[in-house]
Amino acid sequence: MFFLKLFVFSSVLVCVFPLDPSVVSVKTSIGEVLGRRGDHFTTFLGLPYGDVDDNDPLGPATPHPDFETPFEAFSDLALCPQFVDGEATGTVHCLQLNVYTPNHVTAGDKLPVMVYIHGGAFVEGNSRLSTFSPKFLIRHDVIVVAIHYRLGAFGFICPRRKEYRNQGLKDQFLALKWVKRVIKDFGGDNGNVTLIGHSAGSISADLLLLNTEGLFNKVILQSGNAATPTFIEDNSQPTENIQSNVVNMMDREFKDLVSNMNISYILESTSNVTFRVCFDELVKKTPDSDLEGFKIMLGTTWEEGLFLYPNAVEDRNFTENFNYSIILKNTFPNIDDRGNEIVKNFYLQNGVVDFSSDYIFNYPSERSVRYYLRNNAVVYRYIFNYDGGRNYMKVMKNITIRGTTHADELGYLFDMSMFDTNISDADQLMIDRMTSLWTNFAKYGDPTPSPSPVLPVRWSPTTADQGSYLDLDAALSLRSGGPFERVASFWDLFYHHYAKFYKGIDLHDLHDFDMENGSVMISISYYCIFLLMFKFFM
Template identity: 45%
Template sequence: MLVFVLFILFCECAFGHDTAVEVDTLDGVVRGYKEGNINYFRGIPYAQVDENNPFADAHPYPHFDEPFVAYDDSVICPQYSGGIKGSIQCLRVNVYTPHDAHPGQPLPVMVFLHGGGFYEGSGSSKDWTPDFLVKRNIILVTVNYRLGPYGNLCIPNTKYNNQGLKDQVLALKWVKRNIGKFAGDPNNIVLFGHSAGSISADLHLLYNNEDLFNKVILQSGQAVTTLINDGTPYKTYAKDIGMSDENIDVDRFIQKLSSINVDTYINNTKHYNFRPCIDGNFITSVPPRKNKQNIKIMVGATDKEMLFLYRDVTSFKSFDFITELDRAFTESVVNEKNIDMIKENYDIKQKNEDKLKDLTIDFGSDLSFNYPTERSIRYYLQNNATVYRYVFKYDGDRNFVKKREHITWPGATHGDELGYLFDIMSSNKITDLHVVDWICLLWTNFAKYGNPTPPPTSHELPITWPPLTATTDNYLQIDKHLSIVNGPYKARMAFWDSFYQQHGQYAKGISLA
């Protein structure tokens, strides 16, 4: 039986908290605090980076000889986000539990991987306030992982690849090993994420052979998205430091990079793209076939994903289709004939700028999100997984990215659903709270039961959301009302089916056949 040690210490503690909570983990005692009905354990180190070689694999953090005071999660990984931020010893997790959680009744665990394009973001409670989810009687864990050049250097045929993903594996192992001491169920772990976090979760689902989770929620990001195919080659960094020869000595290259101050190197590479890569080891071009009959997946996107990513386009009449298609295919496919075919299919030849914008957003959303979702769903169904699909269309006061970026165009864009999962919005309008309740209940039901709408139906969730099958394509549409709809974007997906049948062998990235 898992041993759970919980001490309530009444004291004048740092940060103004007067109730400390201690958990005796397998890695030593962790001291958090109670606030309201939630126990907060912030900034627990799960792994350590070698500061003499910050591009190498991290190692599990040593055992705590003294109680680790987990009151502060301000440490984030090095990044350029409105300025240079972070430090290299950043591999931390945050654990949030209901205050009355007890090991005799272990709770489902939801491990969240943040987005940010693999170059920015953190698992900080400042960004991902846990209240909405934890009050539904689950345990929430958020994760820091290395970003930018330290997380995605990607030198083929070496050990210097996908370090951010490897960090996530170490975090999942920490959760699997220790979460029982926090009254979590180590055999009921949901891995979920948004954008880069969702892509990461999908990559772990495809490639990781360890029993670290049994459910996955993929929010706006698939392993086969076109958005991870444009990473800056490492030889570009080599030229920056005077190593322009074709056969670069990897050891000398890493030694030179490691000698550069972290802040300096983040600043020097802030305009480059950093992505996971096919390294032939952690990620192969074709995933190994695995029977996923014990895996349950929830997957979805917003209805206007690329509205946010196209927000700086000044005129859609001169939109750069070449660059977009180049992310997905090799140059043999990127030609005017195929661009004209796409424009004709989406009717992107009209003069009305507003209509043209909407159609172009649909094209981009299909190329980078909707069709990758189709491909992934088919693959997972073929491998016997249980799959639930949603489309988030609600355009309300908590639409996170639209409000942050002052976007007024109708629809829900990339990241908008996050304001309904985490209390990260300043608005508390009553019109949005019912959507908060819907989404948090669907997500936590999935965590508890593997079914987002278990019977019986209720006033709070008056709907039954069926899983997909090989012959049915019913999905949940989250809008002003919850509804079950058949086949999102059928005609548009049929076009991409045809396009991939003709050009799929030239597609970049991971192949799902």
């Protein structure tokens, strides 16, 4: 009898106190959460922040209910619907986030919080631990949150009914509200939240910056801005076929029809669609956010567009290999041939890589910086120019030419399984530098609060008078003058004549162009060259 009682008592102890010493329990305002303590940090994986109705998979999400029993946050395998290796996969029940904390943190701590929004052109990507391990960031005593949000047709269709627009962006907004409410229970400071985005995630973060208030107080924008015209829908017309007759239906008809479609059918029916953020009650065409004193860090890589043309390594100029007429017609479908010829001739020497870099990334970045400064934000600007062994996109696409392209910096912020565990000294130094800059910004709003051997350069904010930026290369250096002044000069003047064809958010800088106004002074020589080109093609 004694042994039976001992066995029962021991069994109860095992159930209440698991034998696995790595399991961590956190009492939160939404219920008890179980995570795992690892060698470098503690993980809470796959925490649900929102629910999607199976009968309305393209409709708005609702906050996930509180947990009635301990939630085992041990897995983040859920994937939002997308194509992976050509196969349609995923579930709409993907509105989850991962919380990563230092092992020593307690609920009474108030560590800075960094919330990451992944990229992927609004149609693919994830924030799994296996994809973006925060190992390098966590060691600086911050808490990292990585979120999933709906993609493609499930997150970014633009029907006439505004209730169905921008569900992916609204998912992100819902996740930030979760962070505001719950992160303090994990030892985070919900009054010191830095939003980080890359590519489409950066566009999203910028749009949230311009259209929401109170959920974060700093933002880091990596290779994407709200001013990027490629991913902003400028009218209430439907995105090309979901089919177009589907997205134009009234609410009830739309909901009933979509509820009868499986995920694979919806993905395959929209596989050729370029999905965009569209204007609605959350995203205004003319932003009105108060940016007084708001801290913004933003930057690009030096040759962003190289990943779009990885074979243009030997000959990037205008040749028979690149039909500029087709490229420009796709970019400016409503602009006359003369306008397209002006752009083509400007990029005859610069090439297709520079054209895509400037149009999609560099010029929107220039415009955004001006807007932030006009609205009294504090802006730190960088160019990532380091060509090392962990340049993410170059390694993934086997690009061997010298230079940095889109997403190359991610390998120095996150630990990724695709890279060798043996890190070179030069790459380790760049990891140390970038993670120090990023986490200093999250902690203090200043990436270089004091000099150190790792950060020997003082990174001062850019101004309208002197556009300084940090050159993130093997040797750090602070450079004066905007990195893309010549590019900005050309596109400013182009839109001075063709502003009515611009698609995207209105930053009040294209319609009433003033040669003497703005952070970038337009040289008379560029102006004359443009006018000569314009007159010639007229």
